[in-house]
Amino acid sequence: MQEDVGAEITEEPAGGGDAPAPAPEPRGREAAPGRGHTIVIGAGLAGLAAADRLAGAGERVTVLEGRDRTGGRVHSVREWDGTTFDAGASWMRGEENNPLADLVRSLGLRTAVFNRSTETAYDPKGRRLLFDRHRRNMEDVNLLQEHMYWANIGAGPQDSMEQGIDQALYDANLVRARARDAKEIVYRMVEADHGADAEEVSFEAVGAVHEFSGDDVVFPDGMGQVTDHLARGLDVRLEHVVLGVAHGGDGVSVRVDAPGGEETLTADRVVVTLPLGVLKADGVDFHPELPEDKRLAIERLGSGRLEKLFLRFDEVFWGDAEVLVHLGTEQGAWFHWYAGQRVLGAPVLVSRNGGAPARFLAAMSEGEVVEHAMASLRTMFRKAPDPLDHHLTAWTDDPFARGAFSYSAVGSGDGDRVALRASVDDRLFFAGEATEIEHMATVHGALLSGLRAADMVLEAQD
Missing domain, CATH: 3.90.660.10 (Polyamine Oxidase; Chain A, domain 2)
Incomplete structure (x- = not known):
């Protein structure tokens, strides 16, 4: 609530027109030599950031998303005569030295304060x-x-x-x-x-x-442009609701409720980017169960409304x-x-x-x-x-969100977020704004968490 004078809306990038954009080149569909197959659960910003980096490094990536759209808690709505508004995440907190701002500038997206x-x-x-x-x-x-x-x-x-x-x-x-x-x-x-x-x-x-x-900035054309960019060409499977995740010495298996019925996908490892509210609702069965410190972290941290x-x-x-x-x-x-x-x-x-x-x-x-x-x-x-x-909006009632973002509840601390982000047996990796210590509850925090999880996956293979 500072009383500074807001900056003008940045200029729209050159080009455009009404011609449809060409379909993006498929990527992350096959593993390069020395790489494997990673399933990413959740096509929000954290999951897509992880998938984008993994695909760029030669990993085969499959993204599973329960909704019929990408973006997760980033949701740009276009329904009022060309007006776009962000029903979910909308603010980029601080545009200087912010890794999200670097991505936004590289894409030439309009911002405003x-x-x-x-x-x-x-x-x-x-x-x-x-x-x-x-x-x-x-x-x-x-x-x-x-x-x-x-x-x-x-x-x-x-x-x-x-x-x-x-x-x-x-x-x-x-x-x-x-x-x-x-x-x-x-x-x-x-x-x-x-x-x-x-x-x-x-x-x-x-x-x-x-x-x-x-400045804290918003996006006149919607923050969904960022997640749309990260998802380009990836194998994103919508309306695939994850029911269970199992892991062992041979890899991981993920059980999903898909449009064609229940099915099981296998891979070498999985990146879990489920929101804290979904983890708290215990709607996904982990086998073996998650470590105790991770379960306690999920219980102690708060999911905000x-x-x-x-x-x-x-x-x-x-x-x-x-x-x-x-x-x-x-x-x-x-x-x-x-x-x-x-x-x-x-x-x-x-x-x-x-x-x-x-x-x-x-x-x-x-x-x-x-x-x-x-x-x-x-x-x-x-x-x-x-x-x-x-x-x-109704994020609290959304089964794929169960809240807006995490907060540090009384009795919780940084150690809970450290436990939440820790990998399990180099098979299960975790990302999402709730796993961030200094950047929780922010869009750039989600981005950083996804990049961090992807790097952990790649390091585990080296």
Whole structure:
């Protein structure tokens, strides 16, 4: 929530036209001398990054995906007269020295940032806050975060983010309205960043994440372009739901429910990129069972809940603001709105709700969620019209996701992510954002994990 001026949308790459793109050359279909066959479970960013690197190194690769599309929790939706929006992962966190940014630039993809200098805040009654009041609130938030960072040094695994926030409020000597507003903003930030409540998130998570510098950017044409590129020419088998994974001295076998019925595929090894939420649901049978430290890590780490609502209107009624903040909403829902008139090129508002606000909305029907959102918007904009259309995500109920991303729950720590990423007998390898220590819950973390797992597979053969 910095107040920096957002950069302009980068120029679209030259070329294009309406001619269909040529079919990509098949790759990874045969093993080069000295290489073998690896099955990759999951065609999300982690799985496709692993498969892309393995295929490039001469490995035979088979990618199994339960959905009828690639991308996993990256899902670009194109349904509103050419407007593309990312229902899943959408932000690239820091574009400087970020390996994902390097890939994005090499592909010539358009990126954009929301203009934070236009950020406008409203009080619980829908009255616009004076600029100086909102600036003071954000200065208080930055002060709280600084105190939380230093207090985190002495934190233990059982300390929660809630306890850290309360201690920071005391240390910063914030009281009354200033303490109330700063605390609410930090709570909403925790819910959006972790998909969980402050009392559920480990306070140690404050200093655990390494952030790249530079702007946080989104993709006007969809982040799905990245996964589409990584999947080019690979043997990706959609609607292949993995039921079980077995391994032994002779290799691995993966049992799947495929369109033609149940079947078993064999290979030399497997890279598992199932989301933490799916592993926690225990829907895949491992034989022999996973090591105890890995099972305990799956149990201790948290799978966050975060959902988005996109609203499309016939015109912009909220002014030039690209970021809206609404304090004091019911159950904390609809705290943040991002306006897409410049970034997406259409009058679209999107809000993210995580943790308790997401659970509050989950008890409603889809129509009730939209009505609740509009009631909140009309507190700020009395004459806001009904939306022309909407899109509401349901990642928590998605059987192939079971949540948005991982978070460090109270009682968990870096050791759990180390255990989760460890290979088993040089047959089972693991990737996904949940296996990352410094880059968990990020798209670049998923990318790095896939590359790391692929390198481990290749090293095991040398």
